[in-house]
Amino acid sequence: MDLSLNVYENLVQLARLGLAGRSQDVQAYLRQIIRRLGKAEPALAQQLSELLAKAPSALSPLRDFGSAIVPVDADSRLALAKNEYPVLVPNAPILEEMLRIKIDQVVQERSHLTALEAQGLGPTRSLLFVGPPGVGKTFSARWLASLLDRPLITLDLATVMSSYLGKTGSNIRSVLEYAKSVESVLLLDEFDAIAKRRDDEGDVGELKRLVTVILQEIDDWPSTSLLIAATNHGELLDPAIWRRFDDVLEFHLPSADLRERTLRDLFGDSAQRIDAWLPILTDLWADRSFSDLTRSVQWARRRATTMGIDVVEVLLDQIGGELRLSTAETRKQAAKILSEAGYSDRRISELVGISRDTIRKGRG
Structure with missing residues (x-):
């Protein structure tokens, strides 16, 4: 071993740290020694590295x-x-x-x-x-x-x-x-x-x-x-x-992409039924956390299951107020989805807050 590494001083310092029960400092000091050994003593450096790598299981086994x-x-x-x-x-x-x-x-x-x-x-x-x-x-x-x-x-x-x-x-x-x-x-x-x-x-x-x-x-x-x-x-x-x-x-509130992925996962088997509504939900629920999204979706699914009705109907009742307060573009998009699904102009107007005349003109 290269004596310029001050082997004796290193041993004394390691002994001092070990006797003081400072295992974390011992590990940090050993890492310094490994770096200093470098290419001069690769075999010894490797042995010390392996000892450090095994330290967790040796010190406190999971069992x-x-x-x-x-x-x-x-x-x-x-x-x-x-x-x-x-x-x-x-x-x-x-x-x-x-x-x-x-x-x-x-x-x-x-x-x-x-x-x-x-x-x-x-x-x-x-x-x-x-x-x-x-x-x-x-x-x-x-x-x-x-x-x-x-x-x-x-x-x-x-x-x-x-x-x-x-x-x-x-x-x-x-x-x-x-x-x-x-x-x-x-x-x-x-x-x-x-x-x-x-x-x-x-x-x-x-x-x-x-x-x-x-x-x-x-x-x-x-x-x-x-x-x-x-x-x-x-x-x-x-x-x-x-x-x-x-x-x-x-950690931040979920982005639009993450909100859509989360909603799709949360709706599970019902995801296909609400596929057209995902972009709208993603927009309406922009300020919600993952846990907020989870609560909203689980409530809708539970409601649909216990009442024996379509989850889309529950969802519409749930977001009706938010839809009427949303942007004009979002309301138009919702009206189009509802119209294509066969909803009456009157029902669409109630849900999205757009007049029936406007709905008819939009369809034309």
């Missing part, structure tokens, strides 16, 4: 998940986290292309650990999901856990937050240590509740101290687990929080 004890609040004795394994997700989330690529990347990294370690890199350890309610943040976290075949551990915010000074920080540390002890995906939902800006004068010192705790935990988060924090209010997060995550994924 030990069942034996790990879920932390509880000392006073209430309620569990501080919920865990789920296996994570069963019926279908993949419909996402913007860049979000899908980033999530796929996280999954692929776990299959290429040796190659990453050989480059002095580790896998993604932490993600921040930001976006309005109902756009797929929690669903995507579940999907990731399912793809990685990892337990999903979710912080129970209601139990963790304590009125006793110092208890909230202690509870959160317990959950974080628990998530570190197994190969898992930890979801910190409603993250803004525990990671608010430290200049918020309305918060007590306890919540401000929480931010410091969380910053340290994110910095030290092991590659054995994946930490996902999700928030509907990114503007409330402490600025230092954003820099600590390996990646930030911004």
Whole structure:
């Protein structure tokens, strides 16, 4: 070995970090050594890379998940986290292309650990999901856990937050240590509740101290687990929080293309019946999230099933008010669809708010 690499100093530093129990720092230091070894000692660099790649299964095998004890609040004795394994997700989330690529990347990294370690890199350890309610943040976290075949551990915010000074920080540390002890995906939902800006004068010192705790935990988060924090209010997060995550994924309300794809999937076997209405629904429901679209479609399908009527009839009753308030172009388009379906001029006029004379002229 090339003595210029200061082997002895490296060994001392590794021993110091290991004895201090700082496994994440040990891994980071080893990556530096691998880069420095470079072409001089390729065999040794390869061995170290393989050791790092195997570290997750060696440190906390998945089979030990069942034996790990879920932390509880000392006073209430309620569990501080919920865990789920296996994570069963019926279908993949419909996402913007860049979000899908980033999530796929996280999954692929776990299959290429040796190659990453050989480059002095580790896998993604932490993600921040930001976006309005109902756009797929929690669903995507579940999907990731399912793809990685990892337990999903979710912080129970209601139990963790304590009125006793110092208890909230202690509870959160317990959950974080628990998530570190197994190969898992930890979801910190409603993250803004525990990671608010430290200049918020309305918060007590306890919540401000929480931010410091969380910053340290994110910095030290092991590659054995994946930490996902999700928030509907990114503007409330402490600025230092954003820099600590390996990646930030911004979720938006679905685009027109995604809305149409989502609606087609949600209507299932009935999709053919409402095919002509999809462009109109896509336009009328432009401000709706994925969860809003799901609720609307499921209500219409349930109504049609229980009343024994055509889903299009239910849909027309559901969107009638919106149609009458929509743009002239949308109302004309709806009138044309209804006319071709055999609806009377009177019924069309009631539904879209266009006079019967105008409807007749349009047909002519």
